[in-house]
Amino acid sequence: MREILASSWVVTTLAIVLALIISGVLIAAADQEVQDAAVYLFAKPADFFSAAWHAVSSAYVALFQGAVFDSTADTFAQKIKPLTETLTVSTPLILAGLGLGIGFRAGLFNIGAQGQIILGAVFGGFIGFTFDLPPGLHLLLAMLGAAIGGGLWAGVAGVLKARTGAHEVIVTIMLNSIAVYLIAYLLTTKPFQNPGSSNPISPPIPESAQYPLLLGDQFRLHAGFIVAILAAVFVWWLMGRSTIGFKWRAVGSNPHAARTAGISVNSAYIWVMVTAGALAGLAGSAQVLGTDKVLTADVAASFGFDAITVALLGRSKPFGTFLAGLLFGALRAGGFAMQARTGTPIDIVLVVQSLVVLFIAAPPLVRAVFRLPAPGTRRTRTPRSSTKEVAA
Known part of the structure; x- marks a missing residue:
C-alpha cells in the first residue's frame, strides 16, 4: 500500500x-x-x-x-455533444503535448509548440485551399505539409542548439513571436487572403482536404482525433521500443555519457526537435483542416502553451499525455457551459x-x-x- x-x-x-x-x-x-x-x-x-x-x-x-454528458438535453445527440466537443478540443492538445513530451524526455525544454502549430497550419492550409486534388490524396498531402512545416520550424531551434549551443527556450520563444507576426502578414497577401474579403482570413478549405467527420454533420468531431490516437501509439513505440528512442532518452538522461557511448548528441537534438515540431504541425492541421476549416491568425489559440501543461501533467509519457489532453480539453469545453449556466x-x-x-x-x-x-x-x-x- x-x-x-x-x-x-x-x-x-x-x-x-x-x-x-x-x-x-x-x-x-x-x-x-x-x-x-x-x-x-x-x-x-x-x-x-x-x-x-x-x-x-x-x-x-x-x-x-x-x-462530458448533458443530462438536461432533449435528444441523445445533444446529450453526448459535450463529449464530442471535449474530444475535438483535446486533439491539438494531445498532438502538441506528445511532441513536447519527446523533447522533455530528451532533455530539451521545447516551449515553441505555439509557433510550430502556426507553421503547420500555414503549410497544411496553403496546400488545402490552393491545390485541387482528389479526396484522400489531398488530405494526406495537406497533413504531410503541416508536419513538414512544424518540423522545419522546430528544426531551426534544434540546429542552433546543436551547432552553436543556443538555448532552446530562448530560441523557441523568439520563434513563437516570429510565427505570430508571420501568419498575420501572410493573411494580408493575395495567395492567403480570401477573394473578395478584406478580413485577414484564408479561402475555405475544400472538402477534399478536410478531415472527415466521425459522427456526422451535427458534431464537430473529426478524424484528427484518430490521428492523435495513432500518434500516441507511435510515440509509445518510438520512445519505448525503438533504438532511436533509447538513444534520445540516453541523451536526456546524461548527454556526456551518451556521447562517450558513441551517440551523436547533436544529431539527436536536431531530430528530436524536428519530430516534436512535426507532431505540433499535425496539431495545427487538426485545427485548419478539421475544426475551423479556414486559416486565421488565431488558429493556434493557446494550444501551444496549454500543451506544455499537458505534457507535464502526463509526465511526458504517451498514455499520460493522452489522458491529460482529454482532461484539459474537458476543462476548456466545459468552461463555457459553466459560465453560461452559473455565471x-x-x-x-x-x-x-x-x-x-x-x-x-x-x-x-x-x-x-x-x-x-x-x-x-x-x-x-x-x-x-x-x-x-x-x-x-
Missing part, C-alpha cells in the same frame, strides 16, 4: 483533486449569495455553508455537463490549470497535504522473537 501511495500517478491524481478543491473555494468566494450569507455567518452558519455548497456543486455540475467566471478554468501545474511541480507539497509516504520509503518490520528466545 505504501508503494502505491508513493507512486507518481497517485500524486498526479491528488494534485488534480487539490486544484479542484482550492478552485471550489474561489468559486464560493466569488458567488454573490455566499458573500451575502457571509455577513451574518456567525448568526446563521448553515446559510453560509449551504450557499457555498450550492455555488460549488452547481458550477462543477455545469462543467461536467458541458464537457462562474471562465477564468476559474485557468486557475484550475495553473494550480495543477503548481502541484505537479511540487510533489512534496501534495504528499505533505495528504500525508503520503515519500518514494522509496519502506516500513521496517521488527522481527518477532521466537518462543525459545522469549523463554531464554
Whole structure:
C-alpha cells in the first residue's frame, strides 16, 4: 500500500483533486449569495455553508455537463455533444503535448509548440485551399505539409542548439513571436487572403482536404482525433521500443555519457526537435483542416502553451499525455457551459490549470497535504522473537 501511495500517478491524481478543491473555494468566494450569507455567518452558519455548497456543486455540475454528458438535453445527440466537443478540443492538445513530451524526455525544454502549430497550419492550409486534388490524396498531402512545416520550424531551434549551443527556450520563444507576426502578414497577401474579403482570413478549405467527420454533420468531431490516437501509439513505440528512442532518452538522461557511448548528441537534438515540431504541425492541421476549416491568425489559440501543461501533467509519457489532453480539453469545453449556466467566471478554468501545474511541480507539497509516504520509503518490520528466545 505504501508503494502505491508513493507512486507518481497517485500524486498526479491528488494534485488534480487539490486544484479542484482550492478552485471550489474561489468559486464560493466569488458567488454573490455566499458573500451575502457571509455577513451574518456567525448568526446563521448553515446559510453560509449551504450557499457555498450550492455555488460549488452547481458550477462543477455545469462543467461536467458541458464537457462530458448533458443530462438536461432533449435528444441523445445533444446529450453526448459535450463529449464530442471535449474530444475535438483535446486533439491539438494531445498532438502538441506528445511532441513536447519527446523533447522533455530528451532533455530539451521545447516551449515553441505555439509557433510550430502556426507553421503547420500555414503549410497544411496553403496546400488545402490552393491545390485541387482528389479526396484522400489531398488530405494526406495537406497533413504531410503541416508536419513538414512544424518540423522545419522546430528544426531551426534544434540546429542552433546543436551547432552553436543556443538555448532552446530562448530560441523557441523568439520563434513563437516570429510565427505570430508571420501568419498575420501572410493573411494580408493575395495567395492567403480570401477573394473578395478584406478580413485577414484564408479561402475555405475544400472538402477534399478536410478531415472527415466521425459522427456526422451535427458534431464537430473529426478524424484528427484518430490521428492523435495513432500518434500516441507511435510515440509509445518510438520512445519505448525503438533504438532511436533509447538513444534520445540516453541523451536526456546524461548527454556526456551518451556521447562517450558513441551517440551523436547533436544529431539527436536536431531530430528530436524536428519530430516534436512535426507532431505540433499535425496539431495545427487538426485545427485548419478539421475544426475551423479556414486559416486565421488565431488558429493556434493557446494550444501551444496549454500543451506544455499537458505534457507535464502526463509526465511526458504517451498514455499520460493522452489522458491529460482529454482532461484539459474537458476543462476548456466545459468552461463555457459553466459560465453560461452559473455565471462562474471562465477564468476559474485557468486557475484550475495553473494550480495543477503548481502541484505537479511540487510533489512534496501534495504528499505533505495528504500525508503520503515519500518514494522509496519502506516500513521496517521488527522481527518477532521466537518462543525459545522469549523463554531464554
